[in-house]
Amino acid sequence: MNKERLKAVLESIAAGELSPDDGLARLEGLPYEDIGFARVDHHRHLRQGAPEVVFGEGKTPEQIVDIAGRIVERGSNVLVTRADYPTFELLRMRMPDAVYHEAARAVTVPRHEADQVGMVAVVTAGTADIPVAEEAAVTAEATGSRVERVYDVGVAGLHRLLGERERLAAANALVVVAGMEGALPSVVGGLVPGPVIAVPTSVGYGASFSGLAALLGMLTSCASNVTVVNIDNGFGAGFVASIINRKIEAAKAK
């Protein structure tokens, strides 16, 4: 509840336009509505400048459709992550313009056009890291960023990566996705001046311990411009990269 709104209410009371009880009720009016199993927060969009996101994992298709439906009704764009095809089909029945991004396992429901500005580079070490990278890319695009994909440029074949150096350096923010030893963000971090958001993936076996090796490697990176998100969290990485990218582009526009 911001200061201005609070002040406005108080002034209405002082002016006798509002009774104390009505003022109380208004101050307590919560910016979400209760639909039984989940509270939809219509104001998050305003607070974070992003479309509403429904994190699909652990929710039933019915729950997802219900939550997404409420959001769409208010005219917001929706991004559903971790959604399988049957969930998409259910969504499409209610929202015919829903789009399925298969590699990313994500659904977008665009209610109004959103420009894609600036540039976020999404980079992977290997082929198996692509689904996580696509989740990041689709998220960044859905939140208004232009994305360039640079896939399969792992550190054991350095010349592949070096060939993309100029393109990587041009990005406002980079998402670097790697499993196994997770060395790619360190190497990329040394090549570019921008912020690198590293995403460890659960790709690997044995001592990769479902992504732990990559996670620890990225956290202890010797490159100073690297931050890290959770294992397989393509959404989070794409979301943060997009925030940074749009802030820079918005500053340009001023």
Added chain:
Amino acid sequence: MNKERLKAVLESIAAGELSPDDGLARLEGLPYEDIGFARVDHHRHLRQGAPEVVFGEGKTPEQIVDIAGRIVERGSNVLVTRADYPTFELLRMRMPDAVYHEAARAVTVPRHEADQVGMVAVVTAGTADIPVAEEAAVTAEATGSRVERVYDVGVAGLHRLLGERERLAAANALVVVAGMEGALPSVVGGLVPGPVIAVPTSVGYGASFSGLAALLGMLTSCASNVTVVNIDNGFGAGFVASIINRKIEAAKAK
């Protein structure tokens, strides 16, 4: 080695101004010099837009002075992290304008003035997290960002944090430092639209496992705008926050 420089060399050869052998030597000219125990990379400044940083941990005071001296000689600003007071005293003997930041355990040697632009908020949950926060703040300042410090606003006393909400929301980037359960970045992340860089600290005992609890908590944050750096890595968080902040301010300047 960038494309333009490469092209220039090739054109000189085509023009007969340069022999193939000399061209070869020039292409192989490495942008660092060898001082026995560590290679000083004078070009990193150019690549990452930052002063040279000497990570002091695990180096002897003599090594630190030697490396810092080489950098300063070329006119770059220097930031030495994880430096104790005796190391500072040794540095000051050679570089009298060195400044010691006690809480941050850092030394700066300013060779030329650097404006501090935009705003990075550095936030801590408790009193014991302040040294790590100061490392972040000094780093952000040394790399050209204005910093606002918001300390001791942990989640068990929520009203303290809510009182700072406006200030936090104004930051281009936030560094949020917390030990124990590491819940503060999630709460701050829900309050602000900007990118939050979370720093787990080793503050705590028992099941905090030297910062592991806070680290895992931050990695699994339910707020979408949170990324994480290594335990106690104030430097890294301040560095990345500053990159983002300066990029935004630079875009404004255009």
Added chain:
Amino acid sequence: MNKERLKAVLESIAAGELSPDDGLARLEGLPYEDIGFARVDHHRHLRQGAPEVVFGEGKTPEQIVDIAGRIVERGSNVLVTRADYPTFELLRMRMPDAVYHEAARAVTVPRHEADQVGMVAVVTAGTADIPVAEEAAVTAEATGSRVERVYDVGVAGLHRLLGERERLAAANALVVVAGMEGALPSVVGGLVPGPVIAVPTSVGYGASFSGLAALLGMLTSCASNVTVVNIDNGFGAGFVASIINRKIEAAKAK
């Protein structure tokens, strides 16, 4: 075997009403009966003031029905946790008044009415935490406590939680259920004066390590009124909260 009963037996022997051998047999009379694979302890009810609980996980439906049947025969209420629907159907065939609590995956067989007194608040961070919360709620209700459910009030959307503050503060004991970073109990603990029983859930992925992140976060909570139970242990949390609640209500009744 309590002191009074022991004394009574000894006095009967002294009075010649009981032979030493019969006394010996009586003293050794164990308050349980053996049904082959599990010993049913009919006295636990007396010792702990609660209905008999059958922990369903790892038992076959037949074993559950057999154990529950023995208890019901003596007139005790029964609570079966971690029971799927087929187990319920088998139970209902023998005990037609059995009730299935789907979200909680629990069955209750009420043999005699039990008032629900006082108030236990059961709180969740997200939608996916509800099954564990329901196990806690059903357990608290089955053991004689009135329950208020406050669901989906996670810390990344703080206004939702603050809107429930009065209700939370009114509880005699609170059960707070959260996965991922598990920050909710710390925040709730700072808002209310009563004891908070935190339940980490296995909701999450990657660095949540099946609930470990939430568990460590809750154990290192900066709020002083928080204690913790095992991951996903809704039963245990509801049971302890109900003990505390009923003790307080019982004290009022005196």
Added chain:
Amino acid sequence: MNKERLKAVLESIAAGELSPDDGLARLEGLPYEDIGFARVDHHRHLRQGAPEVVFGEGKTPEQIVDIAGRIVERGSNVLVTRADYPTFELLRMRMPDAVYHEAARAVTVPRHEADQVGMVAVVTAGTADIPVAEEAAVTAEATGSRVERVYDVGVAGLHRLLGERERLAAANALVVVAGMEGALPSVVGGLVPGPVIAVPTSVGYGASFSGLAALLGMLTSCASNVTVVNIDNGFGAGFVASIINRKIEAAKAK
């Protein structure tokens, strides 16, 4: 800020007794003061019904004295935990009535008399667990509870424990402290009807992994009335046990 106070402010504005701006200032009046390195929260006492606690670990003696001094000036009782003797001596210079509890490594500064009501039992498995138990006991006493100490009754000598059964069963709440395998809370939990707060200690070596073995053992206890706090967290256990105990006694008083 509670509803009544909010309503009162609004009514004053409606009555013209308060200008909107003054009302705004009052609503924003934060219940703490800033002393540079830590925010002292004078209202916590009201919210949680306890004296102010200063967690001494990680603070300098000077910081502790400063914070404690502020609290005492307002007439609140203070409890300082994890304080060594030199810190106590410094505190005593400013607050001559400070009392040192050596085994608990705690200091209390009683500003006004507090009755000790009801009963909290503090139980240990071994001799080496006593310092943690004393921290719990001193905390419970400082927060208004009567404490009975039952020490060195570990499970490998069961007759010792059984001899204390009646005393344990009489407690409103129990704190059970154990290192190594941490089995004592399970056994005590089976003997008493009340809530058991288990405290794992770092006593042990090898596979005790600094208290991890005891912690995991307590979390997976087969007794339903056991909750757990952090390793060596005597303060937290004593604090929660005391909350429960005083709530029960307060209910009796009504």
Added chain:
Amino acid sequence: MNKERLKAVLESIAAGELSPDDGLARLEGLPYEDIGFARVDHHRHLRQGAPEVVFGEGKTPEQIVDIAGRIVERGSNVLVTRADYPTFELLRMRMPDAVYHEAARAVTVPRHEADQVGMVAVVTAGTADIPVAEEAAVTAEATGSRVERVYDVGVAGLHRLLGERERLAAANALVVVAGMEGALPSVVGGLVPGPVIAVPTSVGYGASFSGLAALLGMLTSCASNVTVVNIDNGFGAGFVASIINRKIEAAKAK
């Protein structure tokens, strides 16, 4: 190859009864035969005084039958552990006197009668620990020990256990099987003078971490007469208990 046999060979050579080459061949004669995928060691029986054991996990039914068949052909008893019913059926086709122990998931093929002497007590904390306990019991019986089963006597209901105290104290060796917090071996160890072999089971959830909690608890037991085997390793515990039991009984027989 023992000293006597070696000496005998050398003496035969000295006596001219054996050529050096034949002697060499004889010395190199290895006491096993190669069947492609596994070397059957017919001498292990002699070295360890036990029937041949085929550890079934990770072998195909065909491999098991093949290995077991070779052993049986030489007249040894066989014990196959971790064998499902289809494997048993395959075994029975070739060895009609094979016996399936369902709860233990083990098969025995008795080639010659073996007395069951002395007494090994096999004890469990709960119902779900019985399969592991049965593997121990069947192993001890198959290796010549008499077994008494004492099941479902967990520490949260201490009177059940105390009622069995005399029986437990009479055992030459005890196998104590427990999941969750694994406290039972400590308590039993304090009640009996004999060696206690503790078996942690993977029974439990959450912080039991598939038996890790029980394992650590048993390793850090405060009872001095407890040793530990791998999680769920009923076979190993039964085997060692049986060795000890038979050694004691063999000593009596002398």
Added chain:
Amino acid sequence: MNKERLKAVLESIAAGELSPDDGLARLEGLPYEDIGFARVDHHRHLRQGAPEVVFGEGKTPEQIVDIAGRIVERGSNVLVTRADYPTFELLRMRMPDAVYHEAARAVTVPRHEADQVGMVAVVTAGTADIPVAEEAAVTAEATGSRVERVYDVGVAGLHRLLGERERLAAANALVVVAGMEGALPSVVGGLVPGPVIAVPTSVGYGASFSGLAALLGMLTSCASNVTVVNIDNGFGAGFVASIINRKIEAAKAK
């Protein structure tokens, strides 16, 4: 309290020789005395057939002397483990016949002669494992077993070990002590028919993780006659080996 003693008391009551109240008091007479910080259990000797052991770690020298003094006064032998030299000197002042075992860091106070019977072999992989092995050896000797020491026979030099094979096979029980990869118990277990008690040591660095590597290796040993105790727990291994050894020798004596 055993059955016979209980029956005798009941018969005395029946005979009028004992009043019920006196009988009650007698039944409740607990076999230990309280000395403030630790309960000395004089009956443990009877229950476990061993001298009293004082585990020195975590106790002050004064506490150790006090506890040991109480035991010695009743004529029992005492073994103090984890005792440094100053503690020994303090003990010797009160008990002049105390003996210090330097390598084992143990003290014995022999009150009456104890034969050393049978044979326990104590084996180490390396030189650095000797302190733990000596703790085992001194414990076994103090509890009445003859010990043979076979040191520095690690698996990377197999011929050393094979040269001791006959001696190892002659032991009633073996204690095998190893750090680093902890492979020795598996190899010894394959060479001998008796029970092998494996002791992992914290000898090693890096991935030995303070004995964890050796501990896991021993728990997953492919030899069936191996059980394991805690890291560095020479006392426990020597104690159990001695129980087994004496039981066998006692059986021979019958």
Added chain:
Amino acid sequence: MNKERLKAVLESIAAGELSPDDGLARLEGLPYEDIGFARVDHHRHLRQGAPEVVFGEGKTPEQIVDIAGRIVERGSNVLVTRADYPTFELLRMRMPDAVYHEAARAVTVPRHEADQVGMVAVVTAGTADIPVAEEAAVTAEATGSRVERVYDVGVAGLHRLLGERERLAAANALVVVAGMEGALPSVVGGLVPGPVIAVPTSVGYGASFSGLAALLGMLTSCASNVTVVNIDNGFGAGFVASIINRKIEAAKAK
């Protein structure tokens, strides 16, 4: 890009045979081609002296066939690891000379004959380790090494291993594969002078923690000639052993 090629390009430019722009393009010509989801690196063969390897895990059969097809088209031999039978069948449709190695779960497509020189010994502790060993053996053969297989010679039956000592000592390099406690490489390392590459397997249960016990054991091996690869990484071990073996044989050929 090697020095000679670079020099040649520069000389062509100097000679006027190549324009600077064309030279630039040529220098940037990357030695791989992009097929959408994976970059096939045709030069790796040259850099590492090995056939192209396609790591099959985590790729769809279609992806595998596509990548393998590109490689084969250029005349290189291909090795596909972690390939199931359906994948093989798909491969065979396009490359009829593909060969399936069932135990190794690998496919080879030989485009030109490769001699198998020298000798690599591949050794296993148990039967269940054979699949990993076969992956190593097939890899070593596919990369030009002769292999001798020595299977099922675990340390609990030492005579089996000792019987193979001469054969093991003759190898240029050894791959030693073991699960459970992973002791075999230490013992083999003590018997042979050559380099031992240890492969922990995920064979085992409980405290083997999916190969962690074996991994830690091998890393802390007391034998100095042991290095380690990832759990179940038969491919890596066979590959490195083959590099060493071929280098030695190549040196002989000079």
Added chain:
Amino acid sequence: MNKERLKAVLESIAAGELSPDDGLARLEGLPYEDIGFARVDHHRHLRQGAPEVVFGEGKTPEQIVDIAGRIVERGSNVLVTRADYPTFELLRMRMPDAVYHEAARAVTVPRHEADQVGMVAVVTAGTADIPVAEEAAVTAEATGSRVERVYDVGVAGLHRLLGERERLAAANALVVVAGMEGALPSVVGGLVPGPVIAVPTSVGYGASFSGLAALLGMLTSCASNVTVVNIDNGFGAGFVASIINRKIEAAKAK
């Protein structure tokens, strides 16, 4: 004991030149001598083609001098690792030609000249990794290999590493030493055809967990020619690299 020697003994017996008893004694003659706390294995040199190594960690200076003295007396070269300066001084008193390698914390005592052949490259990521690298280098030199040191070429400054590519590719074997994220071996492995032995170091803090991050990263390396040794195990890496290097050089010499 090899076949030839065995056959020779048998033939001497057959020829009557040796009595069976003397033959037995000879066969049992063990190739080491017992000096109380450690068995010196004079034959290891023969078996592994290396000088005797004394692993200094965990041994007293007196033990080290004693063991080293025995070896030197027989004319072997000695390498003592993990030796501090006082230990060196003690060694020099007895062996005046002992040489101290300060950075490596190692002592060599050369009894006879050893050529240094071929080439082993020892590479580090940072300055702080140098002590471990020096241990590797000194070990490789002491065991007869020529060493080239390439220090401080970490992956965040890739151009440094690429400048050394030719030199790295020329090595028969490489030791690559790195702490923190441990990415260097993967990158080097992609650049060279030879075997890379990776050494994780404990350099780093926080999530490096004393070298665990680097260890896991190296084990899960995407480069196929990488094997790994224990954290900080410079000796082991240098030893294996030297074995490989000398084998190749020896093959050339044939």
